[in-house]
Amino acid sequence: MGHVKLHIPGPVEVSAKTYEALCRPMIGHRGQGFKDLYAKIQPQLQTLLSTRQLVYLSTSSAWGVMEGALRNLVTKKVLNCMNGAFSDKWFDVSKRCGKEAEALQAPWGSPIRAADIDARLATGQFDALTLIHNETSCGVMSPLAEIAALKAKYPDVTFIVDAVSSMTAVPIDFDALGIDVLLAGTQKAFALPPGLAVFTASPAALAKAATVKDRGYYFDFVEFEKNAKDSMTPSTPAIPHVYALASKLDEFFAEGLEARYARHAKTNDMLRDWAARHGFNLFPEPGFESRTLVCVNNGAKPGSRTIDVAKFQKFVKDRGVLIDGGYGKIKGTTFRISNMGDETVESIGNLIGILDESIAKL
Ligand SMILES: Cc1ncc(COP(=O)(O)O)c(C=O)c1O
Known part of the structure; x- marks a missing residue:
């Protein structure tokens, strides 16, 4: 064919080199081989995301972590910033998770602006917000730095950011932005096959998650942190994808x-x-x-x-x-x-x- x-x-298109990396012999996920693999890519992922926090590997598409972030981090009410199909859907998912949620709806194709978020957060109703940096459905990129600057004014609001179709293609400095969660699936700008997501979380987000009940297991951020400290994942990861990610990260840093x-x-x-x-x-x-x-x-x-x-x-x-x-x-x-x-x-x-x-x- x-x-x-x-x-x-x-x-997106996956290279022959990446397919080769996917086909390396299997190893056990609790063995030293996997720990060495994760330990090798951890600092590369941290450099990529400009963070000193641990970067986690989730065997799921992005939605797993997007839903998980709601389950781990919304205790009062979430403000879902919406300007396209995926961000609109996140509002729906908030409600499906049983969370109190409010829509901040911009027209499709318009960016989310900080002033609009500010006006809503000023009501004091919210303890979390979701934002899609690059709304893939309509090709619009919201001004992340302008929005993240609000974090200083609302330190108790957890800023959850989807960079699914921007991570690795534009610089995103997690620590300097001061946001709480940054996530992406790897089938977009990483050019890996679908099936793996990467994310990081601020110390405040992890501490908050630890106090939240009913956050489940598969996407429990506290479990991700506990395991990543030992270069492991909570459950059996898609090891071929991790090999491929390692290969890809070497390419990223070779290119610069x-x-x-x-x-x-x-x-x-x-x-x-x-x-x-x-x-x-x-x-x-x-x-x-x-x-x-x-x-x-x-x-x-x-x-x-x-x-x-x-x-x-x-x-x-x-x-x-x-x-x-x-x-x-x-x-x-x-x-x-x-x-x-x-x-x-x-x-x-x-x-x-x-x-x-x-x-x-x-
Ligand atoms: C910006 C954005 N967020 C989330 C998703 C959902 O990703 P997935 O279907 O891989 O979970 C997509 C998919 O295209 C997306 O473009």
């Missing part, structure tokens, strides 16, 4: 993190230029566009050219590449193309050639 290269915003961020910015600029050259604008509010994908406006908002997205997708797929036809309520009126992971100026150049050929056929 011919392989169709993934340029959807996750899962700054070079990696610059590469994502450059390849993202190339896709933005492609869209502009063909008469499109982007769906997100200007100034808040994602650096890991473009969400192209195809009629969801005024001012853009519109095309038959399904047809365009098909022509692109005929040339061996999968792009995304828009998510949820903006399916078809937007479409998305990812530049996350291992993509280079050369590979995005090739993709642009395919996009050009395909659009010319419409």
Whole structure:
């Protein structure tokens, strides 16, 4: 079967080198081999997230940790900041977990702004908030530093941040931001197969979790901390993924993190230029566009050219590449193309050639 290269915003293309790393012989998760593996990658993960806290490995997709964070850290009421499909869903998940929750709803494509959060937190009702840094569904990136600065004013509110589609592609300095939880799944900018999530938590968040009842076991942050201190995970982890993560982290540091961020910015600029050259604008509010994908406006908002997205997708797929036809309520009126992971100026150049050929056929 011919392989169709993934340029959807996750899962993304996985390299042959990573597949090789996944296939290393199995080891026991309580043995020295696993402890050595985790101990080797721990400082790399800490550097990546700019933190002195331990970084935890969860055999789950991101939602496991997103739900776990609610169960571990919401005791009073959570403010769910919403501006797209995944952040909207987090509000729903809060309620499904039996938590008191309130929606701070921005229009899809608009960023979450600190002033709006400030006004809600000032009511004193909340002990936690959730924020998605890069809302993948509509390609909008909220100003994390501006929002995290509120932590100084509301030290007792736990700031839970999803960086699922931004971690490793843009710098996120966990300790300097002063936020409480930072999490990501590894099938996005890490360019690993789905099935593993990484996260870290502040000492205050861990201390709070220890006082919370009914936080369960599989996603109990206290268990993660206790085990990680001994380079282990609470339950049997997806060891092949951890091998692959180790391989990937070596690649990140061989490239250099700054070079990696610059590469994502450059390849993202190339896709933005492609869209502009063909008469499109982007769906997100200007100034808040994602650096890991473009969400192209195809009629969801005024001012853009519109095309038959399904047809365009098909022509692109005929040339061996999968792009995304828009998510949820903006399916078809937007479409998305990812530049996350291992993509280079050369590979995005090739993709642009395919996009050009395909659009010319419409
Ligand atoms: C920003 C963001 N958060 C959360 C998720 C959910 O991730 P998963 O389905 O891997 O649990 C996604 C998936 O695309 C996402 O883009």
